[in-house]
Amino acid sequence: MSTLDIGGRAVPAAGHLAPPMPLKRLQGLSDRALAWLFVGPTILLLLAFNIFPLIWTIALSFTGYRANRPNADLVWVGGSNYSRVLADEDIWANMQATAHFLCWSITLELLLGFGLALLLNKRFKGHSFFSTVILLPMMLAPAVVGTFWKYFFEPQYGIFNHLVAFFGGPAGFTMLGDTTLSPWAIVLVDTWMWTPYVMLLLLAGLRSIPPYLYEAAEIDRASEWTKFWRITLPMVLPFIVLALLFRLIENFKMFDLVDQLTNGGPGSVTELASIHLKREAFEKWRTGYSSALAIILFVAIYGLSLVTVRFLDRVKQR
């Protein structure tokens, strides 16, 4: 804290208008003070709203606390919350639902996004206009998007079933009421919303490839296929991994869209880990238990991200 005090004393000095040229040493000191003064508030806020709650969550995860009974005696239960979470079969069902959602949404987004980026990179007339138009879905509020897809998926008056039938597909299905279809409904909506994100990233990747590589390949009379596998794909790979990293973090945390679209249903087939966490914490009020679940989820996201970052570093070095 003493460094902050130095910063506090340095402010008035710095606030004077047109002072004489300060001494070299004094200026160095004021730089350091200024650095702490500038970084301090951010660090303090992050400590108060991130580190302190994190520690609190860790502490709660070892108790049987329930937020709807604040006056009850606090019972320390040791690691039993953790063992209960890990032994709970429902959690593994949620984790499977999360894995299904993550794998398919990210795969589809990467494939579609890469395809679109390759097409847009052909620089046809109006390509920049259409790249902006395609971006619109990802800027919208996911919760509101989820609400309206509920309307589109409605089998009677929704347009989704009618569009599918119009393009020759089957009729008379219920996207959100069917235990096999509704996991795909959330994949579909997420893909619709976030494909543009991947497209934008990969388009930047494609544009960063130096043209001389292709010119050299041209001289060697390489086929289009060879050029794609030997130049395009390896050069874009770091961008693909970066897209994977961002989508992984975001979709693992995903709550708003699915909460509105299916609220975990029907039954619990679309109950992603974060939806389950909300039910445990804010509907059943099992605060201690859900804190343990929260910590496990955070560790999982953090671990997955670290692995992806390592992979990204390896890909970049090549």
Next chain:
Amino acid sequence: MSAVLHPSGRGPLEPTRRAQWLAGILVVGYAILSLIPLVWIVMTSFRTPQDAIAYPPKMLAEPSLIGYVNLFTTRSRVSAEELASLPPPTTWYEGLVRDQQMILAGPSRFADRYLNSVLIGFGSTLLSVALGTLAAYAFSRFRVPGKDDLLFFILSTRMMPPIAVAIPVYLMYRAVGLSDTHLGLILLYTVVNLSLSVWLLKGFMDEIPREYEEAAMVDGYTRFQAFVKVVLPQAATGIATTAIFCLIFAWNEYAFALLLTSGTAQTSPPFIPTIIGEGGLDWPAMAAGTTLFLLPVLIFTVLLRKHLLRGITFGAIRK
């Protein structure tokens, strides 16, 4: 777009015209398909509740402003005799309400929720950009001990699932009386946006040559004055871009708003899905609310399009 006109030195690599046509058709096809939901929302907002749940769905329906009227008002049903005994409606919207055999009961809460979104969005954006600018400048120019670790720590705060943070924040806010207050949400959104703000702005600051400030300091400015008078104007575009990204996040945020607010400080995202009419959800009113809610973001997206990539990757990719 003939190959000759292309100045990028890609002459022999220019895609053939046929490839360009094919790519164009596929992309336009995707764009149209992906815009159907958006267009449908806007169209629904101009329909009557009956048309919105017609089976099969109508492609075109008689336009109506009932959705917007219902969005901003509460109404109550009256009997035909009672309706006939009333004096004629004084405003156009009262007329629309009477056509549904109802009378106006008062304003709805939508305007309040929208205002909350604006207040909380702008409040948190202002704070996180101000704090982010200071921190980013320090990280960009000064030797801060443990700089890389601090920066990574700031980024990693974004990995916490919002629900996980919400548990202790809920308890903390309940203890200090910040539950369901504007200040509570403003502070929380400020903190969530700080990681984006610091990372993006650091990138922008790094791009401003140090020589500018050094020249100013040789002229007798202090470091602080040089920061205010030289660096800030240079960073204006970056600050504006960052501000818009923070605003969009706060505007769209749902999980914290749902769990930490219930009335006074509730923002639009948790409110819009709960708009109910007679006999179920009032889709045209919800569509109207959604249209008004999405409009600012659509405008910002078009304004931001050149910096979008940078914003969504936390400054990892600059163009």
